[in-house]
Amino acid sequence: MIDNSVLITSFFAFGVALAISFAMTPIVKLFAKKVGAIDVPKDARRMHKVPIPRLGGLAIFLGFLISILLFGRIDPQMKSILLGAVFIVMLGVVDDIHPLKPLVKFAGQIVAALIPVLSGVVVERLMNPFGDGKYFELGLLAVPLTVIWIVGVTNAVNMIDGLDGLAVGVSTIATVTVFTIAVLVSESYIAVTMAALAGACMGFMPYNMNPAKIFMGDTGSMFLGYLLATISIQGLFKFYVGISFAVPFIILGLPIFDTTFAIIRRLLKGQSPMHADRGHVHHRLIDMGFDQKQSVAILYMLSVVLGLSAVVLATSGEVKIIILAVAILASVLIGLSVTGHDKKKEKEQQEEKQDEGTEDAPGSEEKHG
Template sequence: MGGEALTAEVSRAFWLSACLTVILGFWLVPLLRQLRVGQRIRTDGPARHLVKAGTPTMGGITFLGGMTVAVLSLARHQPDGIVVLLVALAYGLIGFLDDFLKIIKGRSLGLRAREKLLAQVLVAAGLAWWACAFAGRGTDYVLPFSGFWEVGGVRFDLGFLFFFFFTILVLVSSANALNLTDGLDGLAATLTAIAAGFYVFIALVVDKVGVAVALAAVVGGCLGFLVFNRHPAKVFMGDTGSLALGGALGAAAVLTRTELFLPVIGAVFVAETLSVILQVVSFRLTGRRIWRMSPLHHHYELKGWSENKVVLIFAFWGIVAGILGLSGLYRLG
């Protein structure tokens, strides 16, 4: 497939996913409101969030629908693209069950932590097996800044067992990091659109057309979702959406052999996750908190930043991280 044809295919995936997400949103958001599928708000969080109580959640169904149609229409002969979609749908289903139990069934914590983790691990294990058995992924890794673009980069291989467990770590970490980031109107969708956009370019560089098409659909779905999720949000994506998006990014990293690039491109997600971990560790060891509240976006809210300001500044750093991650395709020096 030539360069112009590739660009057109990626563009079609973006627009089809974006348009379908918006169309589904105009139908689904009122339905969710009618069904009273409302988000419960943390009472220990920023006071301004209390007005969001009852805002419909599980809105991730909208962009999952758009992504599914786009990928099946444009990448049905590209197994890598189908696999990225399947991982997203599997993680989305885990999130949907969690949302359903919390909101519809009234179970305060949704799925039990071990149930959720086990389900995520099983999906990731399936991806690891498929990548080696059918996708020709191999078990090697490419070091960032070692010349991936020019000469194939510096590679190292620690065998299948390491690859198997590291793939599980990548997917579970990616999904839950994105889940932690989904705490402000438009934040998770904006940051995912940025990270996935950079990964579209990486997928094209390493000739993973199906992955590029799937991620273009992710970008389109996220931007379409922002029609309803930007501040003040009419709907939240819920675990249905956040786990799905994290799963898609993790799967793309595995299939493009760029797992070590993902923490760079997704540096804002990493920072959000570390803020939670360090906050918990600090409080347990010293009885003191490092930040006013974690994840990090709530800290800045409590300092007086508006939600839009937090999203814009985090998006800026997301773009910086993406540029740095792309530069990792080249050799330093």
């Protein structure tokens, strides 16, 4: 039974976060210009053509923080999560103004992860899908694996922040997914937290959609990754253990798999895993001929499919069948869209080659007598 009071509180948390984030973004934009937090397009990885202010994540953070202080439940573990969030945001602000060395940033992310972990925000067990035992007890592995999870997701969201509106949109979809599951399993604490985060993201989105007026920068992408990682540990790992092995990975499937393949790709090339390149899934869609808006729309749809799949694991009966059908339909539509666009691109390239061949043919040039 869904608790109406949770939905009402979540609604207000969402609205307040959205309003604050929306109102603060122009102010943050002016601040970014003043301190020189500007993203200058200086390599092929960057899709924008003109310098654009960073630090937009600061508006997202402020919207979320104020809303959660007003409507959220602040227990000791939530305090530690918020403290870690403050640290990761400060790290992001410094990096957006004066880019940090990768190892320094990585060390900072570990520190941010340790703050909640040392306060008990830890994955203690995972479901055992292979044996008769119900769970894998992690024991001494609990702390290092939790830190790896938090740092990994933090970087995963950071790495997909390559197109206007992509990272904030994918994070919003993941947030709404966690919110939906939290409501279904009556976890009001998680639901209100996710409602506040979704509102903060959506308040920023109008400024970040193509063509973007401001980027959220590492301030925003690391904050979103960190918070999704820590809240999923609090909510889905601890309170709904039966699905904990799969759900967070499915919800964050796009950034996790993109980052995993990026690391493998770089290692195979003999490069550092932190070496930036143009091999991410959003770059590949651009190279296939999709523009930024089309690429982002495709990845949004993929994230929705993953989100629906995660919700399926937390539902039953007719609802599960309906959600699964929608997920399958969305997958088919994505496949048809990509395949159709690819064929159209190939046809255009063939026509261009034929036109070039006609122009180069003997006697095809105009004669002037």
